[in-house]
Amino acid sequence: MDDSEFDxxxxxxEQTKHGKNxxxxxxxxxSVIDIGSGRKLVVTTxxxxxxxxxxxxxxxVLIGRKSLAVSISDLAAMGCPADYCVIAATLTKDTPRDFADDIYRGIRTIADVYKVDLVGGDVTTGKGPLSITTTVFGIAEGLEPVLRTGSxxxxAICVTGSLGGSLRGKHLRFEPRLTAGIELNRTFQVTxxxxxxxxxxxxxxHLIEHRAFHGADIFAEAVPVSDDARALEADDGKSALEHALHDGEDFELCFTCSETVAQALVEGGVCGVSVSRIGTITDSGAIRLLKKGEAPSILSPDGYVHRFGQDG
Ligand SMILES: [Mg+2]
Incomplete structure (x- = not known):
């Protein structure tokens, strides 16, 4: 398939009709499913x-850890708890038993930290490559899931932590911002x-595509550029800011909120995680980068697009 996964x-x-729940x-x-009694099931895979x-x-160990961390991160983005998971692993005939055990140990470590109960799954052996699919369920009670469409x-546009250069290791070792995401939802009314x-x-x-006229201005000097992004700049000549704007797999949270809330979060952080206010939602219909002393430039969302058939 030569089309992007988004298409x-x-x-x-377009082909799918949902039930009323x-x-x-x-x-x-x-996804969010009404399961009655004021409770919502929030599920991702x-x-x-x-x-x-x-x-x-x-x-x-790190492969196992990452496979569950990425799904926990999606529930963090909903501002909802991650309570249960099921995991399907496709190993290969060359996968040694110790390696398979260590995948489980990696899953176990992060499941224990975030108190996600592993309640089932499936193990198969294929021709390769190795793949692990995790499905995580959360039950939201007295908590409205935060959607992409509320800005x-x-x-104000804010992000947690620092960005760019995750290839240097963060993409395997990142902490999903679960407690921060829940707190941003519960206490800070992020939109x-x-x-x-x-x-x-x-x-x-994705936070502006629900309205055609929605745009975003990003203040270049306010983007929290990571040390890894700076290290990559020295290696590949692409600027640290470009790495921070376009590198994938940082698994930080990007969210919108009122000016007042943003100010409080920048000053105090959330659950021990730093927050940077990097921009504003506008009605320009475009994502613009504002750099001091330069004319605004339009940013195309050319981050990493997973393409079918890609192997790297
Ligand atoms: Mg996501």
Whole structure:
């Protein structure tokens, strides 16, 4: 298939009709299902594939850890708890038993930290590459899931942590911002939220696409550039800021909120995680980068696009 995964997902979305209990269907970080008594089931699934999202040299423990962390990160982006998971692993005939055990140990470590109960799954052996699919369920009680579609013109745009250069190791070792995401929802009334999996600009584009006129201004000097992004700049000549704007798999949260809330978060952080206010939702219909002393430039959301048939 030579089309992007986003086009394919849009096509599936057009073909799919949901029942009345489905509050949020295809197209957000997770789906939301009304299960009665004021409770909502929030569910997401993700796949980590050898050669695309990890390499065998990364080690089984980190591969296992990442496979569950990416799904926990999606529930963080909904501002909802991650309570249960089921996991399907496709090993290969060359996968040694110790390696398989270590995948489980990696899953176990992060499941224990975030108190996600592993309640089932499936193990199969295929021709390769190795892949692990995790499905995580959360039950939201007295908590409204935060969607991608809630931002208003004038809202502040914020991110947690620092961005760029995750290839240097963060993509395997990142902490999903679960407690921060829940707190942002519960206490700070954030208006929309997404986790940064494909790159800041590309994921931010999902927070404005529900209104054709919506745009975003990003203040270049306010983007929290990571040390890894700076190290990559020295290696590949692409600026650290470009890495911060476009590199995928940082798994930080990007969210929108009022000016007042943004100010409080920048001063105090959330659950021990730093927050940077990087921009504003506008009615310009475009994502613009504002740099002091330069004319604004339009950013195209050319972060990492997973393409079918890609192996790297
Ligand atoms: Mg996501």
């Amino acid at each position: 394919y997902i849009s096509w599936i979305k 489905v509050l949020v269907g295809i197209g957000d970080d997770a 993700d796949t980590v594939i050898e050669g695309v999202h990890c390499r065998l040299e990364d080690g089984a 208003q013109v004038g809202d 929309s939220m997404i986790d940064i999996s494909d790159g800041l600009v590309q994921d931010l584009a």
